[in-house]
Amino acid sequence: MAPAAAVAGHKPTRQGPGFRVWKTTATRGRTSMVPRFVADSMVGRLAKWLRAFGFDVVYQPFAEDDELVNWARQREAILVTRDTGLARVPGVRVIFIKDDGLEEQLRQVVREGPLDLSAARPLSRCIVCNEGLLTVTRDKVRDQVPPYVYAKHRWYARCPGCGRTYWQGTHVPRIRERLARLARETGEREQ
Numbered sequence: 488m489a490p491a492a493a494v495a496g497h498k499p500t501r502q503g504p505g506f507r508v509w510k511t512t513a514t515r516g517r518t519s520m521v522p523r524f525v526a527d528s529m530v531g532r533l534a535k536w537l538r539a540f541g542f543d544v545v546y547q548p549f550a551e552d553d554e555l556v557n558w559a560r561q562r563e564a565i566l567v568t569r570d571t572g573l574a575r576v577p578g579v580r581v582i583f584i585k586d587d588g589l590e591e592q593l594r595q596v597v598r599e600g601p602l603d604l605s606a607a608r609p610l611s612r613c614i615v616c617n618e619g620l621l622t623v624t625r626d627k628v629r630d631q632v633p634p635y636v637y638a639k640h641r642w643y644a645r646c647p648g649c650g651r652t653y654w655q656g657t658h659v660p661r662i663r664e665r666l667a668r669l670a671r672e673t674g675e676r677e678q
């Protein structure tokens with residue numbers, strides 16, 4: 488199952504990835520390069536969890552191999568794949584995922600990325616379409632979230648791509664818990 492984001496409304500839209508150079512983030516006084524990813528159709532669950540952590544992952548399950556390779560080249564992204572045919576592509580960094588299990592897949596990406604988990608920002612990116620979320624004021628979502636959610640939560644964000652509304656529901660502790668576990672298991676520092 489995908490990480491259950493608290494989302495409301497709107498069907499997903501198919502859209503092309505944006506093109507930007509690698510993002511540099513400053514965390515606690517140090518600067519780190521945060522890798523971006525392009526994921527193939529066999530690692531969809533992994534892709535969604537990386538997005539839930541706030542990392543940039545192009546994941547278009549119906550994309551052709553050529554498209555995946557082109558996106559990875561244009562974005563200077565790491566291609567994450569289970570396809571042996573894509574394991575060695577000239578000019579592209581590839582993480583060839585060996586394990587079936589999500590936990591080990593995440594560990595492999597952290598180790599081989601390498602992925603600095605201190606750069607993780609849970610609930611900063613749309614899990615469905617990968618766009619960065621924009622914070623919105625509570626009054627703007629009144630008609631878009633269930634009344635019990637509106638009554639309980641103060642913080643909301645919206646995806647500029649697909650229009651979904653996010654709030655800090657019960658899944659956020661789950662995301663943080665998984666992040667913390669992953670950091671422990673891989674010896675990475677967490678946020």
Ligand SMILES: [Zn+2]
Nearest residue numbers: 613616646649
């Ligand atoms: Zn979205």
